[in-house]
Amino acid sequence: MVFGKFPLVILMVALWLIGTPVMVLANEDSVPVSVTRPYLAELGETLKLSGSVNALQRASLSTRADGLIDELRVDVGSHVKQGDPLLQLDAALITLEYQRARAATAEQRAALDEAQRLLDDALRLRENNHVSANEVNTRRANLNLAQASLEAAIADQRSVAEMVERHVLPAPFDGVIAARHVDRGEWVSRGDPVFELVSLDRVRLDVRMPQERFSEISDKTPVNICPDSNPVKCFSGTVAALVPVSDSSTRTFLVRIRPEGNSGQLLPGTSASAIFELGDGRSQDMLLPRDALLRHPDGSYSVFVAKEGVARRQLVEVGREARDNVVITGGLATTDDVVVRGNEVLRDGQTLRVVESPNP
Structure with missing residues (x-):
């Protein structure tokens, strides 16, 4: 009876010895991985960029006439x-010219009055045939000539008066004198810079937007401005201009921001930061950990999806990064189990x- 059990025992031992390596090999072939699922979330991201404050009005002023500087009224x-008058040129000669033009105008006005009187006399005498019709026509022509001469004299007087005014340089807009390039007694010509005037009331903040974020900005994007001179004092702004021309050296686009309300703290030439609030607060993006992505030599991306215990490579389309996650724009569903650990050797x-x- 004892010897009869040996074949059964031997058979069981043999089966155990054969089966054990098979199970070990099966366990060795399976790769341990960690998986996760894409999830939807609202990205309330902020983007902070530093920029420069520029004045909308900044002008290099020059005189409107050639002349000798007689008086500087600002510094x-x-x-x-x-x-407001900024500079006065020596106007002695042009003033005399103006007086001469006024006298010429007065002379022509008197000549016109005399021509009118002579025509009136001729018309009265013509009623009794004391003068010929030709004489009347001659006096009427003289009246027209006198009228034309008066108009020419008035035009000359206005021209000289304009030249007198051009000996004074007025401020074209409100602002502050940023530079003075001349002094009293110097001769200046039209086109020579004499002052630099900068407006303080109308300023803009210019920032350079990276090309990969430019498409996320619109004129409705909320933005706050924080002057670097007082970073805790921030105020709201509005995107005033998006310049769709990239700087080829930096791959950035110009975004111009208009401050709202009191912008007295923003001075031209200073620096400030613009904080953009990205995302509309209504749409949701599909997020996936960055470690799940595998980059291909052609620049595309793929992930491994666990389906029924087997790894399946799947191409995906990616958007921008959000901290440790990446926005997935195509190729995945929120029910996919994506390998996030152990995908390097899969x-x-x-x-x-x-x-x-x-x-979950």
Whole structure:
């Protein structure tokens, strides 16, 4: 009876010895991985960029006539209003010219009055045939000539009066004198810079937007401005201009921001930061950990999806990054189990052993 049991025991031992390596090999072929699932979230991201404050109105002023500087009425740092006189040229000669033009106008006006009187006399005498019709026509022509001469004299007087006014340089807009390039007694010609005037009321903040973020900005994007001189004092702004021409050296686009309300703290030439609030607060993006992505030599991306215990490579389309995650714009669903750990050595069709369950 004892010897009869030996064949059965030997058979069981043999089966155990044969089966054990098979199970070990099966366990060795499966790759332990961690998986996760893409999820939807609202990205309330902020983008902070530094820029420069520029004045909308900044002018290099020159005189409107050639001449000798007789008086400087402002200096560097002077605050001026539109129309305030900044500089006076020597106007002695042009003043005499104006007086001569006035006298010529008065002379022509008197000649016109005399021509009118002579025509009136001729018309009265013509009623009794004391003068010929030709005489009347001659006096009427003289009246027209006198009228034309008066109009020419008035035009000359206005021209000289304009030249007199051009010996004074007025401020074209409100602002502050940023630079003075001349002094009293110097001769200046039209086109020579004499002052630099900068407006303080109308300023803009110019920032350079990276090309990969430019498409996310519109004129409705909320933005706050924080002067670097006082970073805790921030105020709202509006995107005033998007310049769709890239700087080829930096691959950036110009975005111009208009401050709202009191912008007295923003001075031309200073620096400030613009903080953009990205995302509309209504749409949701599909997010996936960056470690799940595998980059290909051609620049495309793929992931491994665990399907029934097997790795399946799947091409995906990616958007921008959000901290440790990447926005997935195509190729995945929120129900896909994506390998996030252990994907570096995976092959398509390889057996998986999930050691971490998907996120809820």
